[in-house]
Amino acid sequence: MNLLTLNGIQKSYGQNNVLNEINFSVEPGQIIVLLGPSGTGKSTLLSIIAGLTKPDSGQIELDGIQISNLAVHKRQITLLTQKANLFPFMSVADNVAFSPNMKSLSKSERDKKVNSILEEVSLSGYNNRNPETLSGGEQQRVSLARALCSEPKVLLLDEPFASLDHNIRIEHQKLLKKLVQDSALPVIFVTHQLDEAMSLADKVIVIDEGTQWSNQIPQELYDKPSNPTSAKTVGFNVIDGVGLKWLNKPNIDTNNLICVRPENIVMDEKDPQIIAKCIGYLFLGSGYKLNLELSDGQTLDVLTGSQLSELELERVMSTKEIGIRSDFWLNF
Amino acid sequence: MFKVDIKTVPNLLAKISLFATICVFIVQSISKRWFWPQLWPNNFEFEETLSNFGDAIPLLWTTFIVAALVSLIGIILSAPLAWLIYNIGQKYRIVLILLVLFPALIPPVVSGVGYSIWFIKIDFDGNIAAVVAAHLLISLPYMLGIALSILFRQDRELFEASAGLGWSGDQIFFRIALPLMRAGLYLAAFVGFTISWGQYLLTVLVGNGQVVTLPMVVVSLATSADQTRFAALVLITMLVPALVTVLYHKVLNKTGEYEFANT
Numbered sequence: 177m178n179l180l181t182l183n184g185i186q187k188s189y190g191q192n193n194v195l196n197e198i199n200f201s202v203e204p205g206q207i208i209v210l211l212g213p214s215g216t217g218k219s220t221l222l223s224i225i226a227g228l229t230k231p232d233s234g235q236i237e238l239d240g241i242q243i244s245n246l247a248v249h250k251r252q253i254t255l256l257t258q259k260a261n262l263f264p265f266m267s268v269a270d271n272v273a274f275s276p277n278m279k280s281l282s283k284s285e286r287d288k289k290v291n292s293i294l295e296e297v298s299l300s301g302y303n304n305r306n307p308e309t310l311s312g313g314e315q316q317r318v319s320l321a322r323a324l325c326s327e328p329k330v331l332l333l334d335e336p337f338a339s340l341d342h343n344i345r346i347e348h349q350k351l352l353k354k355l356v357q358d359s360a361l362p363v364i365f366v367t368h369q370l371d372e373a374m375s376l377a378d379k380v381i382v383i384d385e386g387t388q389w390s391n392q393i394p395q396e397l398y399d400k401p402s403n404p405t406s407a408k409t410v411g412f413n414v415i416d417g418v419g420l421k422w423l424n425k426p427n428i429d430t431n432n433l434i435c436v437r438p439e440n441i442v443m444d445e446k447d448p449q450i451i452a453k454c455i456g457y458l459f460l461g462s463g464y465k466l467n468l469e470l471s472d473g474q475t476l477d478v479l480t481g482s483q484l485s486e487l488e489l490e491r492v493m494s495t496k497e498i499g500i501r502s503d504f505w506l507n508f
Numbered sequence: 509m510f511k512v513d514i515k516t517v518p519n520l521l522a523k524i525s526l527f528a529t530i531c532v533f534i535v536q537s538i539s540k541r542w543f544w545p546q547l548w549p550n551n552f553e554f555e556e557t558l559s560n561f562g563d564a565i566p567l568l569w570t571t572f573i574v575a576a577l578v579s580l581i582g583i584i585l586s587a588p589l590a591w592l593i594y595n596i597g598q599k600y601r602i603v604l605i606l607l608v609l610f611p612a613l614i615p616p617v618v619s620g621v622g623y624s625i626w627f628i629k630i631d632f633d634g635n636i637a638a639v640v641a642a643h644l645l646i647s648l649p650y651m652l653g654i655a656l657s658i659l660f661r662q663d664r665e666l667f668e669a670s671a672g673l674g675w676s677g678d679q680i681f682f683r684i685a686l687p688l689m690r691a692g693l694y695l696a697a698f699v700g701f702t703i704s705w706g707q708y709l710l711t712v713l714v715g716n717g718q719v720v721t722l723p724m725v726v727v728s729l730a731t732s733a734d735q736t737r738f739a740a741l742v743l744i745t746m747l748v749p750a751l752v753t754v755l756y757h758k759v760l761n762k763t764g765e766y767e768f769a770n771t
Contacts, residue, residue: 228668248671261669265687274683275673319669326673 185234205360209377260315262307269303275326413476448499536739590655612649634716658692
């Protein structure tokens with residue numbers, strides 16, 4: 177059963193079309209991730225769902241009721257952003273107990289609920305702390321606790337962990353997943369980071385330049401994106417097959433756009449499909465990301481699975497013609 | 509060797525001149541006949557000084573009541589007005605700001621005469637309420653300006669987050685905006701008090717001689733022969749804003765909101 181449904185959401189600022197025909201729905205306990213580059217309308221969409229921005233057209237339905245014209249405070253939809261937005265003149269406990277439904281509880285009930293939710297977000301004993309004395313991660317958890325206490329019908333998260341370092345971000349992702357599983361709360365999560373989308377999502381919606389490109393489960397999107405834009409968003413090399421000089425054509429229609437994952441390309445001098453030239457590289461720790469230029473000027477990335485030795489890297493960089501192949505091309 | 513930092517010289521000179529002026533007024537307030545070019549008074553008269561201070565108490569009370577009311581009503585009006593302007597659409601916001609700030613842009617004599625004529629027409633002159641209203645009209649732009657400046661320094665997301673948690677606009681004003689504006693409202697109250705305290709012309713015009721405040725008497729005595737009384741009243745006139753300044757800084761220190769005052 178769909179809890180939140182978006183139909184034909186459109187928004188533009190003057191000539192700038194920010195969102196174009198966005199349609200999707202969210203079920204209870206589901207995490208929908210909106211994935212796409214920065215500045216492509218994802219945050220505007222969350223702002224529209226929260227009621228902070230008015231769409232030009234389209235409908236939003238929550239629990240079968242039209243909420244498109246409902247005021248922000250009546251929607252029962254809570255938005256968390258990259259900033260924790262804690263009230264500096266209140267303690268952690270007062271921040272958590274800030275929502276109107278908490279005010280209707282007796283003091284003992286309220287304290288009990290605050291303590292229990294602080295325990296859930298691993299902040300037991302932080303009740304009397306001033307929010308400004310907390311780390312960024314702790315502030316985000318207080319903000320999450322406050323949102324959960326308000327018992328929203330839908331939780332919107334706009335890159336809430338973007339400012340946290342890698343390990344803490346992973347911890348927060350696990351915590352969010354657990355909280356969603358326990359509460360069956362539907363979540364719409366905005367990110368531009370592929371790993372975050374893949375690890376959190378039940379479904380990933382790719383949004384680029386205001387257009388919804390796909391609505392797929394993570395594994396499906398990662399392996400078989402439904403269009404070149406989605407493919408590019410999830411890390412595929414997207415190249416035009418027409419102008420390429422093929423030595424050995426893959427078993428697909430090369431007279432169109434074709435996609436290949438960087439990790440699925442191997443350097444093969446014996447039976448190459450295309451000839452390329454290495455024009456740059458990045459050391460990633462577990463391997464290298466090579467930037468190759470094809471005969472017609474198009475470029476593609478290659479991830480080397482294991483670390484190249486310095487000698488091998490020098491050879492790759494100095495060789496004018498590198499043969500590459502892949503057994504996993506996608507055709508559009 | 510004694511070194512003077514050139515940057516501290518203006519500050520030092522200001523302090524010396526203020527201190528010297530106060531000293532001259534103190535000596536003058538207890539002197540009997542201190543005329544130019546005498547460097548020091550021939551006689552001192554404490555009884556008259558005490559009597560002068562005693563006579564000033566009703567004036568002090570009237571001036572204080574007017575200034576305190578202006579300060580209080582000013583913050584009661586400027587806080588919600590600032591919230592309204594903060595939340596209103598961009599084009600209406602500018603119109604509203606200009607409308608409220610307008611009295612501060614008009615020369616005091618012009619506005620004073622204007623208010624006086626207006627108040628006479630509606631039969632609302634010659635009483636404390638009229639003086640408070642007139643003082644309020646010229647203090648409010650400054651008080652509102654301060655309230656607005658602190659409100660616009662706040663992150664709008666804080667208010668949006670409150671709305672998302674289920675609070676309506678007026679509830680957000682009382683629960684979030686007011687506490688966040690607190691330091692600014694202290695400053696606005698302080699500014700409103702000092703503007704009203706120093707008013708002379710406006711009080712004369714609107715008070716119609718029925719409401720007499722300290723600055724009115726001080727100005728009238730400035731050119732009189734009774735310089736002892738003049739000095740005593742000047743000291744009292746200076747003393748109250750000085751005490752309010754100390755109180756303002758104490759309150760800010762206590763609430764830990766000194767940062768705003770420094771900015």
